[in-house]
Amino acid sequence: MSETKAPIQAPNEVQSAVQTVVKVIRAQQQFVRSGATRPVEFRLRQLERLKAAIARYETRILEALQQDLRKPELEGYSTEVGYAYDSIGYVMKRLKQWVKPERVRTPLTHVGSSSYIYREPYGSALIIGPFNYPFMLVIDPLIGAIAAGNAAIVKPSEYTPHVSGVIAEMLGEYFDPGYIQVMEGGQEVTSALIHAPLDFIFFTGSIQVGKIVMAAAAEHLVPVVLELGGKSPCIVDHEADLDLAAQRIVWGKFLNTGQTCVAPDYVLVHESVKAELIAKMKAQITAFYGEDPQQSPDYGRIVNERHWNRLMGLVDSSKVAVGGTGEREDLYLAPTIMENVSWEDQVMQEEIFGPILPVLDYQVLDTALRNIGERPKPLALYLFTSNSRTERKVMESVSFGGGCINDTIMHLVSPYLPFGGVGSSGMGAYHGRYSFETFSHRKSVLKKSTRVNLSFIYPPYTAGKLKLIRRFMK
Structure with a gap:
């Protein structure tokens, strides 16, 4: 958070x-x-x-x-x-x-x-x-x-x-x-x-x-x-339902104007479906908030000017695929997607906590998981895939607080699941x-019997008592 x-x-x-x-x-x-x-x-x-x-x-x-x-x-x-x-x-x-x-x-x-x-x-x-x-x-x-x-x-x-x-x-x-x-x-x-x-x-x-x-x-x-x-990753596999992924990622990211501790902080997508996913997410932003999200009654604002300034400083205009604009007086920052982002970019150095979604790509899942694992353990992780082996591999390879498979945010809502971080x-x-x-x-309370007394645990200690204890404790 x-x-x-x-x-x-x-x-x-x-x-x-x-x-x-x-x-x-x-x-x-x-x-x-x-x-x-x-x-x-x-x-x-x-x-x-x-x-x-x-x-x-x-x-x-x-x-x-x-x-x-x-x-x-x-x-x-x-x-x-x-x-x-x-x-x-x-x-x-x-x-x-x-x-x-x-x-x-x-x-x-x-x-x-x-x-x-x-x-x-x-x-x-x-x-x-x-x-x-x-x-x-x-x-x-x-x-x-x-x-x-x-x-x-x-x-x-x-x-x-x-x-x-x-x-x-x-x-x-x-x-x-x-x-x-x-x-x-x-x-x-x-x-x-x-x-x-x-x-x-x-x-x-x-x-x-x-x-x-x-x-x-x-x-x-x-x-x-x-x-x-922390920086909660969202992995999109090449076997994912991209329409569903785009809808649920955009909803989870821009809910509360991105000011959600378990929001997808960045997307890590297989290179073969990257362009298609970005296009679908762009269309989904329009479907949710219209052509001008600033006029949408369903899109909120950044909490104060200091946070607005911090967020605008993370936007690299040369990498903006969607949005990237804002108005300080209105504390408005458009739903923003950045593409061609690297792990070294400023937007990847801290938790964003705002409506900016960097998109990185990967070729080999093991490499993507290693990149995630080399960084601080995130509060959440999201995976979109239809492959059960991929699902098992990701769940067993990465340490994170909690998360979803083929959704975002919603694990937070279940009273049957503990919510918290790690590391x-x-x-x-x-x-x-x-x-x-x-x-x-x-x-913790142990209620001892008053009828059964294990006297062999008390001094004086003898070889016979030790032998008996060895029978019990081995």
Whole structure:
């Protein structure tokens, strides 16, 4: 997830902010320690309350998304509001089963005993959200935090002030700050939060800031989940359905104006079908957004001028096949396809996180896979092919967070699949039950029998006891 910010430090001037944050954290930790969040009935009521809050504020949320990102209502509902409804419903139907102590197998060396895993809340969890899906990417982790019995501090992105304001008002109206607190602001607030003695941090954003968050968390040994990003490849084989590939690649790339952490960052296509694929993608852009996407109500805008400037700097006009134009005052950047791109070009040196799609070609799949493997592990990978051997080869050869075969983005939507990165694209995963697990500490408990006592493990040690232990442990 590429949300580039200047490095966050912990200078003396933020110490007062840290003190304020610590007071909130202490109050939340005390609330969790009181046992108030433990009953599953309490958690279900809070999830129902959250759903009611979203329903009441739905119109304002969608309006705020339009103001901050020019996000179309359908996109805003399906990827943010509606997604939250579905996530809450899924968790509520299953939470009673998830919170039960889980009995697991016990080895023969503990004969007469039983083994259990108890899931307990960490305490006060910090959720830091990004600008690209500014509502969903704080609410979805919050659902997991509530389900697991935590209190939470929510830090929305300052880059989307309208959405941030609505979130603050909504959660402030429906929840006590000793349970759920929203903290708005810029780098000073974020710095104060990540340097505070929290119990858990869930961060979605850029690799650069993820490193800073992790370093700050180390001060108090706070566990972290980092949902980051990277350059997610999209491989198109010569045996792919090119019409389908063009439609699904264009949709996945230009959804939310390319500001999606799992968007195809670049296309790696077999040279024999490259020209045809580019022509079909060009036609698909027109089919989606018309001859002038700037006039389309279905095409959004870049979040701010700084990001617009960064993106325009990645466009090489000599390699533009489609688009390449923009208007700073409108924060508009046309859906852009660049061809004849090499691995050394500037557009291939960082995650794009915008509506620019470089196209590279390959002759031999092994070479393409080696090129991908020599770079940081991506958050997502997409493959378009009708060949099952190619499919198996790619899936077994490349390490990535998650992905799709013959589609883009959609693996993100399944609550049955964990979503998260690997290596520099992140650590930890969530969605569905994985959200509950992520925000839960798994406490291992062995319940020993009082009727069976293995006295041979106690001193004094003898040759006979050693012989018996060797029988059991080999």
